[in-house]
Amino acid sequence: MTTPQEELLPSTRRALLHRIAVAQAEGRTPSLVAAVVRDGRTVWHGGRTSVDGHAPDENVQYRIGSITKTFTAVLVLRLRDEGLLDLGDPLEKHLPGTGAGEATIAGLLAHTGGLAAESPAPWWERTPGSLRPELADVLGEQPLLHPVGRRHHYSNPGYTLLGALVEKLRGAPWEEVLRREVLEPLSLDRTSARPRAPHAGGWAVHPWADVMLPEPSEDLGLMAPAGQLWSTSGDLAKFAVFLMQGDDRVLSAETVREMRVPAAPAEAADVVDGATYGLGLQIQHRDGRLLVGHSGSLPGFLANLTISVADDVAAVVLTNCTSGLLTSAVAADLVRIVAEAEPRIPEPWRPLPEVDPSVLELAGQWYWGTHAFALRLTADGGVSLGPLSGNGRRSRFRANSDGTWTGLEGYYAGEVPRAVRRPDGTVSHLDLGSFVFTRQPYDEGAPVPGGVDPEGWRGIG
Structure with a gap:
């Protein structure tokens, strides 16, 4: 009987170990632990440390910083799925009197609520949460720095507000709700708001000398929903599976897909970097691959969870240093190593x-004007529509119970195509958001907007 560790090829496992060994050595971090997920389960763990014979394993806790935000987002989306709020609701509707109430729930999830990046001084990450006992202490006198919804501006206080929203609608502390609704159903037994042994200590490494300084480990109080959690590579690997597949005990597959859809307008620099933000998840294009997940940092700790849904591969990297190591690059490299060395084997084609x-009658070639498109039936019972060649508007369409379809992506997201039939029952054309698709280009027998010249097609002379 093989173990998950043996499912990767020896060469792949060595490449993964080499990557984290280089990261730990060049990043000069006291320790580093990593995991890789494929096909819905963990297939590799690795650890490196500066202490001989004491490498961390998948059960050692590290502080995960802003990966906590993804957990908080899951709680908010559970509230939405239960009908207790709408993502378009202004915060004021559910949590009045904050001074930031015009921000929407979706805007707070996607960091487009216009809020400041940080709470007022002293810096919340290195000071006890007791210094900020009220939301007003977290938000300050001017909570909003930007027009609501106009730009992506990462905001830690925004997730404090979302945590307060969860507490208001659930009538229980954020930590208790998280444990009951997410951690326990997903068996994340080594994820907690406060460290539980065995856990790593947080360190700052001197930038110009190989010496270290211990970092404080504060209880963040009201800021906890933005960055409080401690977890392990083992637990975060399981959380990555959930973010890829969903789990009906927590969130459906459809809702976790929604989390991965860009929800924030991209800044010019983000367009260059190919990065944006969904609902509690960071999204980036790297090495031709679409990656989703979240990074995290608190004094003494860096963390990253990265997922390539197309490759069905995810990676977790945790380390206990304040700076010097780009965990997002390491995690992306772990995903790339597995995806390229052992590419996903597609499922067998089946009718x-x-x-x-x-x-079936609708399948085949259609024309929008002179642009040739193909409509195909998909294995999930829907259809897809896209250009026969080159770039152009394309989308998959989900089948609805009434026999129609709804667009899932791109220009046609949310649009409903309709097959228009003649009195004898044959199909005249497709109507998609007022676009008329015909079986022949500019079919004179179909209601082409603007009509078709009665003289028909002709040469130049």
């Missing part, structure tokens, strides 16, 4: 179990 003849 559809059944097909509606009226839908």
Whole structure:
């Protein structure tokens, strides 16, 4: 019987070990632990340390900083899925009197609420939360720095507000709600708001000398929903599986997909970097790969969780130093190593179990004006529409119970295509948001907007 560790090729495992060994040595971090997930389970763990014979394993806790935000986002989306709020609701509707109430729930999740990046001094990450006992202490006199919804501006106080929202609607502390609704159902037994042995200590490494200084480990109080949690590579590997597949005890697959959709307008620099933000998840393009997840940092700790859904590979990297190591680059490299060395083997092609003849009739070539498109039936019971060649508007469409479809992405997201039939039942054309798709370019027998010249197609002479 093989173990998950043996499922990767020896060469792949060595490449992963080499990558984290280089990261620990060049990053000069006291310790580093990492995990890789593939096909819904953990297939590799690795650890490096400056202490001989004492490498951390998947059960050693590290502080994960802002990866906590993704957990808080899950709690908020549970409230939405239960009908207790709408993402378009202003915060004031549910949590009045904050001074930032015009920000929407979605805006706070995506950091487009216009709030400041940090709470007023002293810096909250190195001081006890007791210094900020009220939301007013976290938000300061001027909570909003930007027009609501206009730009992505990362905000730690924004997630404090979301934590307060969870507490208000659940009638229980954020930590208790998180444990009951996320940690326990997903069996994240080594994730907690306060450290539990065995756990790493946080260190600052001198930038110009190989010496260290211990960092404080504060209880963040009201700022906890933005960065309080401690976790392990083992637990975060399981959390990565959840963020890829969903779990109906916590959030459906459809809702976790929604978390991965860009929800924030990109700044010019972000366009260059190919980075944006979803609902509690960072999104970036790197090495031709779409990656989602979150980074985290608090004094003495750096963390990263990175997922490539297309490759079905995720990586976790945790370390106990304040700076000097780009964990997002290491995690992305771990994903790349596995995805390139052992590319995903596609599922066997299988014919559809059944097909509606009226839908099959629509498959094939269509024209929007002179642009050639193909409509295909998909294995999930929906359809896809895209150009036959080159770039152009394309989308998958989800099947609805009434026999229609709804666009899932791109220009046609949310749009509903409709097959328009003649009195004899044959299909005249497709209507998609007022665009008329016909079987022939500018079919004179279809209601092409603006009509078709009665003289038809002709040469130049």
